[in-house]
Amino acid sequence: MAEYKWPAPAERTLIGKRISRVDGAVKVSGHAKYSYDYNPKGLLFGKVLRCPHAHARVTSIDTSAAEKMAGIKAVQIVQKPGTEVLWQGDDIVAVAAVDEPTAEDAIRAIQVKYEVLPHNVSDAEPPAGAGEGPAGPMTEDDLENALGNQVPDAQVISDLQKRGVTFQVTDDMTKELKGYGVSDAVINALKAAAYHPEAASQPRSPYQKMAAQTQGDPDKGFASAEVTSEGVYGAPVITHCCLETHGSAAEWPSSDHLLVHCSTQGVSGLPDQYAQALKIPAGNVRAHQDHIGGGFGSKFSPDRWGIATAQLSKSAGGKPVKYMLERDSELMTAGARPSAYARVKVAAKGDGTLVAWQSDSWGTGGPAGAGSPPLPYVFEIPNQRKQHTAVRTNQGPARAWRAPNHPQAAVITMCALDDLAHKLNMDPVEFFAKNLDMTGPRAPIYKEELPLAAELMGWKQKWHPRGDKSEGPIKRGVGLSMHTWGGRGHASNCLLSIHPDGSVDIKMGSQDLGTGTRTAILIVAADSLGIPMNAITLNIGDTMYPPDGGSGGSTTIGGVSSSTRRAALMALDQLFAKVAPALKAQPADLEARDGTVRVKSEPSRSLSWKQACAKLGAMPLSVTGKNPGPGNLINSGVGGVGMADVSVDTETGIVKVNKMVAVQDCGLVINLKTAESQCYGALIMGISYALYEEKVLDPVTGRMLNPNMEFYRLAGLRDIPELMVHMMTDPLNENRGVIGLGEPPVISPGAAISNAVANAIGVRVPFLPLTPDRVLAALEQQQKAGA
Amino acid sequence: MADDDEKTSSGVSRREFLKISGIAAAVPLVAPQMVEAAGEKVPVYGPGKAPMSFTINGKRYSAQLEPRVTLLDALRDQFDLTGSKRVCDRAECGACTVLLNNKPVYACTVLAIEAQHQPITTIESLSQGGKLHPIQAAFVQHDAQQCGFCTPGFVMACKSFLDQHPHATEEQIRYHLNGNLCRCGTYKGIREVIAQMSGTKGA
Numbered sequence: 001m002a003e004y005k006w007p008a009p010a011e012r013t014l015i016g017k018r019i020s021r022v023d024g025a026v027k028v029s030g031h032a033k034y035s036y037d038y039n040p041k042g043l044l045f046g047k048v049l050r051c052p053h054a055h056a057r058v059t060s061i062d063t064s065a066a067e068k069m070a071g072i073k074a075v076q077i078v079q080k081p082g083t084e085v086l087w088q089g090d091d092i093v094a095v096a097a098v099d100e101p102t103a104e105d106a107i108r109a110i111q112v113k114y115e116v117l118p119h120n121v122s123d124a125e126p127p128a129g130a131g132e133g134p135a136g137p138m139t140e141d142d143l144e145n146a147l148g149n150q151v152p153d154a155q156v157i158s159d160l161q162k163r164g165v166t167f168q169v170t171d172d173m174t175k176e177l178k179g180y181g182v183s184d185a186v187i188n189a190l191k192a193a194a195y196h197p198e199a200a201s202q203p204r205s206p207y208q209k210m211a212a213q214t215q216g217d218p219d220k221g222f223a224s225a226e227v228t229s230e231g232v233y234g235a236p237v238i239t240h241c242c243l244e245t246h247g248s249a250a251e252w253p254s255s256d257h258l259l260v261h262c263s264t265q266g267v268s269g270l271p272d273q274y275a276q277a278l279k280i281p282a283g284n285v286r287a288h289q290d291h292i293g294g295g296f297g298s299k300f301s302p303d304r305w306g307i308a309t310a311q312l313s314k315s316a317g318g319k320p321v322k323y324m325l326e327r328d329s330e331l332m333t334a335g336a337r338p339s340a341y342a343r344v345k346v347a348a349k350g351d352g353t354l355v356a357w358q359s360d361s362w363g364t365g366g367p368a369g370a371g372s373p374p375l376p377y378v379f380e381i382p383n384q385r386k387q388h389t390a391v392r393t394n395q396g397p398a399r400a401w402r403a404p405n406h407p408q409a410a411v412i413t414m415c416a417l418d419d420l421a422h423k424l425n426m427d428p429v430e431f432f433a434k435n436l437d438m439t440g441p442r443a444p445i446y447k448e449e450l451p452l453a454a455e456l457m458g459w460k461q462k463w464h465p466r467g468d469k470s471e472g473p474i475k476r477g478v479g480l481s482m483h484t485w486g487g488r489g490h491a492s493n494c495l496l497s498i499h500p501d502g503s504v505d506i507k508m509g510s511q512d513l514g515t516g517t518r519t520a521i522l523i524v525a526a527d528s529l530g531i532p533m534n535a536i537t538l539n540i541g542d543t544m545y546p547p548d549g550g551s552g553g554s555t556t557i558g559g560v561s562s563s564t565r566r567a568a569l570m571a572l573d574q575l576f577a578k579v580a581p582a583l584k585a586q587p588a589d590l591e592a593r594d595g596t597v598r599v600k601s602e603p604s605r606s607l608s609w610k611q612a613c614a615k616l617g618a619m620p621l622s623v624t625g626k627n628p629g630p631g632n633l634i635n636s637g638v639g640g641v642g643m644a645d646v647s648v649d650t651e652t653g654i655v656k657v658n659k660m661v662a663v664q665d666c667g668l669v670i671n672l673k674t675a676e677s678q679c680y681g682a683l684i685m686g687i688s689y690a691l692y693e694e695k696v697l698d699p700v701t702g703r704m705l706n707p708n709m710e711f712y713r714l715a716g717l718r719d720i721p722e723l724m725v726h727m728m729t730d731p732l733n734e735n736r737g738v739i740g741l742g743e744p745p746v747i748s749p750g751a752a753i754s755n756a757v758a759n760a761i762g763v764r765v766p767f768l769p770l771t772p773d774r775v776l777a778a779l780e781q782q783q784k785a786g787a
Numbered sequence: 788m789a790d791d792d793e794k795t796s797s798g799v800s801r802r803e804f805l806k807i808s809g810i811a812a813a814v815p816l817v818a819p820q821m822v823e824a825a826g827e828k829v830p831v832y833g834p835g836k837a838p839m840s841f842t843i844n845g846k847r848y849s850a851q852l853e854p855r856v857t858l859l860d861a862l863r864d865q866f867d868l869t870g871s872k873r874v875c876d877r878a879e880c881g882a883c884t885v886l887l888n889n890k891p892v893y894a895c896t897v898l899a900i901e902a903q904h905q906p907i908t909t910i911e912s913l914s915q916g917g918k919l920h921p922i923q924a925a926f927v928q929h930d931a932q933q934c935g936f937c938t939p940g941f942v943m944a945c946k947s948f949l950d951q952h953p954h955a956t957e958e959q960i961r962y963h964l965n966g967n968l969c970r971c972g973t974y975k976g977i978r979e980v981i982a983q984m985s986g987t988k989g990a
Contacts, residue, residue, distance in 0.1 A: 024927035025919055027935030028942055030870020030910030037869035100860065101853055243874045243882060243936040243970050293872070293936030294970050327875050514934030514971055677930045677976070684972030709875035709968065717974040718961035 002569035004631025006668060006738075007527065009731065014527040016729065018673035021519045022533065023291070023512065032291045035263040036324050038249045044073050044096040044316055046309050046323025047103035049110050050333075051085045051092055054119035054394035054702025058083045058092060062111040066095060069109060071102040074315035078308045084117070086367040087396040088703050089332030094308040096321045119394040119702035120206050123237070123339045123364040126389050131209030137164040137196040139204075141369070146211060147182060157189040164194030204392075207362075208369050212387040221356030221383030225347030229420035233412045234341025235750060235768040237364065237395055238693040239331050241712060244293020246303060246334045247324030250310040255318070257284045258310055262302060263324075265295040266550025267541055268509040270302060277307045278314075289541045295513055297400035298335030300550055328707035336695055337401030338365035340373045340408035341767070344416040346381070352426050352434040354417075357381040361412065364391040365398030373409035378482050379417070379438045394702055395695070400552060402682075403485060403743035407689070407750050411768060414481040414751035419764060422466045428480055428755065429454050429463070442484055442639035445665045445728065453480070453641040453663040456724045462645055467762025473651045475762075476658070479755025480643045483747035487666070487740025488636035489558020490549025492627040496525065496567035498575060499620040502610035504529065505537040506567070510548035510560050512540065515742055516674030517556055523670055524561050528568030530592035531609050546624060554740025558634035559627050561670050561738045566633070567625025574623065578615045579607060635736040640664040642686070642748025644756040645721075650779055653772030655757055657687050657721045660749065665728040667739035672727065679725040679745040686749020688715035691769050832900060839903055843868065844912035858902045859883045859894035862909060870910035870939040874968075881967030884940040884947075885909045891947040910939035913946065922946050925983050931976030937969040941977060948981070955985045 007015065026032045051058075059082075063075045078091040085092075093110050097103035138146075138159060146156050174187050222228065248262035258280065264270060264287070271285035292299070302310075305323060313321040325334055342361035348354050363370045369390025376384065401407075421431035429450060436446050454460065459478060468475035495507040506525060512518045518538055526533040539545060549559050576587035579597050583590065583605055591600045598606030607615075627634070645659040660683045669675045692713040696705045706712045725745075750768050757775065758764045763782040765774050821828045833854035840849040843866065850865040862868040862885070874882040876895050883894040886908035913920040919927070922945055932938040941964075948955065948963045955963075960981050969977075 020927050021930065021932075023935075024930075024932065025914075025923070027932050027938050028919065028923040028926045029914040030868075030939040030942075032935055033869070034872075034936065036872070037863075039864070039867050039869060099864070101855060241970055243872070243880070243934070243968075245874075292934060294934045296970075327877075514932070516933075673930050677933060677973070680975045681933055681972030684974055685970070688972075708877060709879040710877070714968050714970060715972075715974075716965040716968060717977060718965040720974045720978075723975055 002573050004566055004569060004629065004633060006565065006633060009734070012527060014523045014533070016669050016672060019519060019523055019671050021516050021674060022522055023518055027291070034244050034291045034293050035248055035261040035289055036244050036293065038261040038322060040320050042319055043249070044098060044312070044319055044321045045100040045103045046094055046096050046312055046321050047100070047107045048078070048091050048305055048308065048323065048329070049093040049107045049112065050089045050329060051114065052088060052703070053085065053114055053116050054088045054121060055117040056085050056114040057117060058085065058112060059115050060113045061093060063093060065109040066106040069102070069106050071098040072106050073097060073319070074312040074321070076308050076311045076315065078304055087333065087394050089329055089396065091304045091308060094305065094312055094323070096312040096316050121393050121395055121697040121702050122699055123362070123391050123393060123395070125341065126207045126362050126391065131205055131207035131389050136202070137166045137199040139166050139200070141208065147180070153183055153186050156186050160189040160193040164196050165190070166196055166200040168195065169193070206392045208390040208392065210372060210388045210390065212385060214385045216383035218356050218358055218383045218385040222345070222347050222358070225355050226350040227420065227423050228345060228347040229416065229423045230343070230345045231416055231419050231764060232341065232343050232766050233415045234766065235339060235408045235411045237339045237695040238337045238401070238689055239695050239712065240296045240298040240335035240399065240401060241331060241714060242294035242296060242298060245325035245327065245330040246299060246305070247322070248302065248306045248309055249320055249322035250313045251320035252314055252318030256280050259286045259288070260302070260306070260310065261288050262306060263292050263299055264289055265292070265299045265511065265513060265552055267511050268543060268547035269300065269550050271543055273302050274307070274310060277302070278310060285543070287543045289511055292511060292513055295551070296402045297404065297552060300552065303334070327709065331695070331707040331712055332704050333396055335399040335401070336366065336396050338370035338398045338405070338408070339363040340370070340405070340412065342375065342412045344412060346376070346416050346420050348420055348424060352424050352431045354379060354381045354435050354438060356383040357386070358384070359386045359412070361386065362389040362391055363408070364393040364395055366395045367392055367397060370398060371405065373405040373412065375409055375412060377406070377409035377413035378484055379413070379435055380440055381438060395697060402685070402746045406483060406485065406743070406747040410481050410483055410747050410751040411754060415754050415764065418479065418755040418758060425465070427463055429459055432480065432482065439639070442637060445639040445733070446482060446641065449639060449641045449663040449665070449728065452726060453643050453661050456663070456726060457643040457645060457659065457661045459643065463759070466759055468760050474647050474649055475760040476645070476647050477756045477758070477760025478643065478645045479752045479757070479759055480641065481748035481751035481755065483640050483642070483744055485554060485638050485740070485744040485747070486636045487554035487558065487638055487744070489562055489627050489634040489738065489740070490555035492548045492559035492563035493546035494560070494563040494567040494625040495546045495622065496564070496571050496625065497620045497622040498571055498613055498616065500613055500616045500618065502613040503537070504531065504535060505539065506564070507539045507545040508548050508560065509543060509545045510540045510556065511551055513551050515556065515678060516671055517551070517560060519674060520557055520670045521560050521564050524564040525568050528565055529572065531595055554742040554744065557670060557740050558738045562629065562633035563625045563627040565625065566627070566629045566631070567623050570623040570625060571621060574621045575612060575616070579612045582607065582615055632737055634738045635667050636739060638665045638667070638739050638741070638744050640744050640748065642745070642752040644749065644752040646753060646756040646760055648757055648760045648775060650761060653775035655691055655753070655770050655775060657719070657753060659722045659724070660687065661724045662745045662748070663726045663728065664741065664745050665733050666741040666744070667736040668734045669727055669729055670738060672729070675727055675741055676725050678741050679727070680723050682745035683723050683749055684715055684720055685746050687719060687753065689768065690750040690753040691715070691719070691771070694769055837900070839900060841903055841907060842905070843907045844909060852899050854898065854900045856899045857895055858885070858897040858899045858907070861899035862894060868909050868911050872936055872940065874936070879968070880937070881944055882937050882940040884943040884967065886943065886947060891944055910943055913942065920946070922949065922980065922984060925980040926976070929976040929979040929983070931973050931980050933971035933973055937967060941967045941969070945977065945981060949984050953985060955981060
């Protein structure tokens with residue numbers, strides 16, 4: 001039996017090296033096929049009529065003119081009259097036509113009437129007392145909030161008895177709650193609670209105040225502190241702005257079998273979602289995807305438009321229908337990162353030791369409000385009081401955005417700590433270093449990373465007390481931030497076959513988001529089997545292959561690398577058993593290296609890979625490596641440090657980043673080249689959201705004002721400075737196993753750049769993005785305060 | 788320039804166009820059609836489909852298209868040349884960059900009818916017989932791509948830029964390649980590609 005572990009450093013032929021991505025050639029040549037490129041004969045084109053109002057009720061829909069138009073093959077009402085629409089751009093009617101212009105004409109021919117309802121798109125600070133006052137019957141959200149925030153059982157029970165509930169309590173629900181560890185006493189109180197269905201439809205306050213969370217003794221903490229800093233910080237709603245918009249092509253090969261080409265981060269998870277919506281067995285749904293043009297957390301579901309696309313195809317006799325969102329629809333509806341802001345009070349002893357934290361945070365994730373970011377971030381300050389208010393708005397629904405809630409938490413925490421360092425007259429590097437013992441299990445890695453990052457940045461030469469005192473309007477400064485992430489590998493199945501002719505193939509339901517998943521799988525398989533990467537055929541991105549987890553939470557690399565390693569080692573076990581007699585050796589004495597199967601102690605006693613595989617006989621050997629599985633191949637928990645060097649023009653307010661540094665740990669690196677690319681890309685995306693990105697909504701009309709790429713600005717090539725990335729690849733980190741990397745490095749740039757701007761101009765610009773108007777406003781306030 | 792004025796790429800002269808636009812409302816739906824305007828016979832295209840022909844990557848293609856169809860949609864939907872992508876659909880991001888008469892254009896904002904009678908070069912022509920163009924090979928080597936959706940447009944923009952600026956300065960790179968956008972953040976690799984190809988320090 002193989003021992004399931006990673007090869008020792010000296011034995012690695014590919015793992016940890018810089019390897020070019022295997023799908024590089026097909027991408028640069030324009031031959032890579034995305035869902036958007038699926039172009040079968042007879043393809044119909046979908047279009048969706050979208051609600052122009054931020055909040056409205058559909059009163060009537062007349063599709064008769066559209067239905068009569070030549071070239072229209074199907075019309076599907078997505079949201080019926082009577083439906084309440086909660087954001088601009090929500091889907092109302094979908095059509096399929098022989099070509100796109102005809103579909104657009106049909107959309108214009110549809111008449112929809114709305115009762116326009118009052119909207120709220122503002123995520124400004126909640127007024128005092130918001131979300132308090134007499135509470136009506138508990139909604140499911142209220143209950144979830146109470147249970148999720150460790151509200152004592154006695155209080156939950158008393159609330160249920162006094163307030164009742166707006167929803168019907170079902171057996172499934174109580175069973176689910178029990179599964180989450182909710183106590184019998186609470187479940188019994190829930191079952192007995194008075195049912196007030198009428199309350200569910202009553203207007204509710206947009207503010208949902210969560211239960212306050214306290215740790216230690218914050219009052220005592222603040223009283224004992226020598227220096228206290230107060231401030232307000234935050235980051236707005238931004239979009240994912242995937243370059244390939246959301247969407248899919250759907251067709252019905254038979255009346256109850258669906259085939260979809262869907263732009264998704266989770267191929268294996270799609271059938272069940274389609275099946276539930278379309279009332280067909282999940283086994284009858286096949287999903288396929290070769291390449292995806294960006295997801296960043298926003299592409300896990302077929303979405304309303306995807307289900308509508310499948311319905312259109314069905315109405316059109318099963319013919320393929322493709323519908324990809326237009327750019328404006330993409331930015332309005334297909335993903336937003338929740339905003340988060342907070343008033344923070346943070347205090348330290350005179351030597352810089354942190355003692356107390358208090359935050360009143362708020363933010364919106366659209367109609368569902370938004371959960372609290374993890375505050376205070378990274379540092380477990382001993383005395384804390386924090387309270388979060390979720391603001392329900394008609395902003396459009398939130399979706400996970402690369403490291404959900406962490407960039408916001410970093411902005412709030414790291415900017416507050418940087419302001420405190422300023423009040424303490426301390427260099428932030430020294431101040432952060434002073435408190436690293438509060439960072440929990442990642443403390444040792446931060447202790448290595450922080451000085452390393454400072455050295456790469458040239459911090460000692462560049463840092464100065466707040467406010468660049470040099471002559472002229474251009475001020476320069478440096479700032480830093482720290483972050484953490486989990487990244488344990490998801491469930492994965494690797495079906496690996498070795499054929500008697502020596503060929504090897506792998507089948508996995510996984511997907512490559514452009515992170516280099518294909519390349520990583522092949523590196524692990526080839527390194528393990530001792531054959532070149534191009535000797536292995538890799539098939540991914542299809543529900544015909546064994547299921548794999550969705551690519552979210554930086555869980556893919558851990559999942560696919562460990563399942564592939566296990567599959568390869570299992571396959572070798574079987575192969576060695578067949579080959580051993582021919583080499584007059586025991587299976588345990590064999591190894592697969594350099595395209596041969598040979599005796600470890602006497603490498604000249606060997607068979608070529610092909611000769612060895614011929615010993616399999618007539619049948620291929622086939623194994624499935626799984627994650628989770630035997631051996632400690634993966635781990636969770638990383639730490640990283642980000643630093644920024646900026647110049648600010650105090651006359652125009654324009655911020656220019658001069659240099660960014662990322663120092664990052666992710667355990668054992670499979671491919672150094674694509675790992676570094678993740679970090680470079682994250683720094684660039686970080687510059688983009690720090691300086692430019694914001695989903696701007698008009699308070700009067702409730703509509704998005706910048707649903708396009710000239711006013712929803714992404715960083716361009718000229719905005720990108722010198723970037724330095726250092727991966728922590730020492731044996732201590734490598735021995736932890738493989739850990740995900742996609743998300744962590746994107747967390748720090750926003751806070752680091754904000755801190756660098758404060759260091760340059762001597763005043764905090766409270767909210768991202770650090771646009772010229774905000775920079776000038778902060779400078780003006782500073783001037784007024786000084787006058 | 789006088790010739791350009793006389794005959795535009797769509798084959799419609801400016802004089803003819805002015806006449807047509809004055810009578811467009813009366814044009815029957817079948818196209819193309821010769822109508823009498825200001826005492827002369829002039830061809831009218833649209834609003835229905837009109838026959839069009841193109842020279843793409845040295846090959847002749849023809850299709851029946853409405854005059855409102857863009858070059859990008861014609862390439863993708865009619866001729867299955869899907870390397871060029873529609874991303875912003877308004878000349879902002881460069882993912883649809885092709886060469887028209889050897890000049891880079893945003894195919895999403897060029898009408899197909901206007902792109903007739905001029906050589907069109909798309910990403911698909913750059914690698915021949917499975918052999919990558921040196922710029923493409925450099926993209927792979929420097930990992931100047933992640934999801935790859937902006938990559939074909941970037942490769943075309945880089946090729947055109949390098950053809951015109953074989954020894955580009957850093958400032959020229961920053962200026963000329965700022966018309967293509969990437970979401971994954973591959974600009975560092977792209978700068979390395981240009982630096983390698985032009986022999987400058989660049990990145």
